[in-house]
Amino acid sequence: MVMGWTKHGDGKHLAPDEVVRPDERLTWPRMIGFGAQHVVAMFGATFVFPLVMGLNANVAIMMSGVATILFLLIVKGKVPSYLGTSASFVGGVIAIRALFGGDTPAVDAIVTGAILIAGLVLALAGLAVHFMGVQIIHKIFPPVVTGAVVMLIGFGLAFVVADVYWPQDQWLALVTMVITFLVIVVFRGFIGRIGILIGLVLGFVLSWGADRVFGAITAFNAGTGKVDTHFRVDFSAVEKAPWIGLPDFHAPDLRLGAVLLVLPAVIALIAENIGHVKAVGEMTKTDVDPYVGRAVMADGIGTMVTSAVGGSPTTTYAENIGVMAATRVYSTAAYYIAGVIAILFGLCPKFGALVAATPGGVLGGVTVILYGMIGLLGAKIWVENRVDFADPVNMVPVGAGIILAIGPVKHMITEEFTLEGIALGTIVVVGGYHLLRVIARRPSSTIRERTG
Incomplete structure (x- = not known):
């Protein structure tokens, strides 16, 4: 059954190396804690990227919960994952706004219409994988490529920490990071498993306290995009937001020219x-x-559903995979709970505004851990599959793709369309590997198969 979880042990205690599997759960109060941690992990990027694309962040948060629940149902509860806002569409959306006339409701509809069609293409690709068999994935994405993609997803987000979060309050970022280190490593059982959430909450409280003791800080302000003097914690949006209310939905508008600008993001x-x-x-x-096919198809369907009401494109979230790596709790129950909480956020603008008030420096201290752990999961795939990096067919495109993602390097295709960062790095890794394999006349992936 999709939602038939068995209780893990007594549901309360976990040994340091103990794992809670996708079909297991702890006691429901503990699962609510893990679900809340997943919401916190996804909230920053899921809230920020819609703002960057000029879309409604509250709609994005609410519909991410809907998309996540749809995803879990489609994959039959076998793949624990959260669907948050995808960053891969940012370049294409900015190009659409430049082409069609900026930030207006009419252009918002054109943007979400283009995203909806991209979601349809992604869903069809997942359907093809599901019926043609996973062997097609092994041919296109052997371990050397898969590990590289996982690594560049994690390390390719380093610029978000370096350019957006950390500069907002470098000392609070450092303190939050150290607190999170200590909670995860020193404490055993449940407390250690929710170290990310505890680190973020303590960082929030310390930021509020720093405002009271030291006053405003002069640093980069993500809200204005400039260096200015401001308080670390700003509750003004919380005060203005209503307790209960629906976000502003809108219908999509389909334009072929806009669709062509976002289709390359489907590859990524x-x-x-x-x-x-x-x-x-x-x-x-x-x-x-x-x-795998179901997961790709589910993401496509999630993107279609969210964009149909004015929401953002979705993707499986590295931040939440990082949380699982840190907690070793893979229960899909936590993701259902996270989805419900996200929907409630959408219905409670005031609570959503409170979480959105989390200082950027605090997010920097947490995300530097999450993104790094994702990158190292890619290395783990290489090690366990014994990828041979003495072979230039493996080493050259992988190294180039990771650097392009980390940069992030921007490559302008036309005046209206630019490939950059993770999307560009992914294309170079996948395309470069297969091109070199054909040139070198390699019949298959150049890895030493894992034995035993």
């Missing part, structure tokens, strides 16, 4: 989904291959 999403599913499989030590 296919690779990103496969990389995330493979990473989950490595962590849970389970065979998730039969569900």
Whole structure:
């Protein structure tokens, strides 16, 4: 059954190396804690990326919960994952706004219409994988490529920490990071498993306290995009937000020119989904291959559903996979809970505004851990599959793709369309590997198969 979880042990106590599998759960109060941690992990990026794309962040948060629940139902509860806002569409959306006239409700509809069609293409790609068999994935995404995609997803987000979060309050970022280190490593059982959430909450409280003791800080302000003097914690949006209310939905508008600008992001999403599913499989030590097609299709359907009402494109979230890597709790029950909480956020603008008030420095201290752990999962895939980096067919495109993602390097295709960062790195890794393999006349992936 999709939602038939068995209780893990007594549901309360976990040994340091003990794992809670996707079909297991702890006591419901503990699961609510893990679900809340997943919401916190996804909230920053899921809230910020819609703002960058000029879309409604509250709609994005609410519909991410709906998309996550749809995803879990489609994959039959076998792949624990959260669907948050995808960053792969940012470049394409900015190009659409430049082409069609900026930030107006009419252009918002054109943007979400283009995203909806991209979601349809992604869903069809997942359907093809599901019926043609996972072997097509092994041919296109062998371990050397899959590991690289997982790594560049994690390390490719380093610029968010370096350019956006950390500069907002470098000392609070450092303190939050250290607190999170200590909670995860020193404390055993439940407390250690929710170290990310505890680190974030304590960082929030310390930021509020720093405002009271030291006053305003002069640093980068993500809200204005400039260096200015401001308080670390700003509750003004919380005070203005109503307790209960629906976000502002809108219908999509389909324009072919806009669709063409976002379609390349589908390539990155296919690779990103496969990389995330493979990473989950490595962590849970389970065979998730039969569900790869379902996962890609589910992400496409999630993107279609969210964009149909004015929401953002979705993708399986590295931040939440990082939380699983830190907690070793892979229960899908936590994700259902996270989905419900996200929907309630959408219905309670005041609570959503409170979480959105989390200082950027605090997010920097937490995300530097999450993104790094995702990157190292890619290395784990290489090690366990014994990828041979003495072979330039493996080393050259992988190294280039990771650097392009970390940069993030921007490559302008036309005046209206630019490939950059994770999307560009993914294309170079996948395309470069297969091109070099053909040139070198390699019949298959140049890896030493794992034995034993």
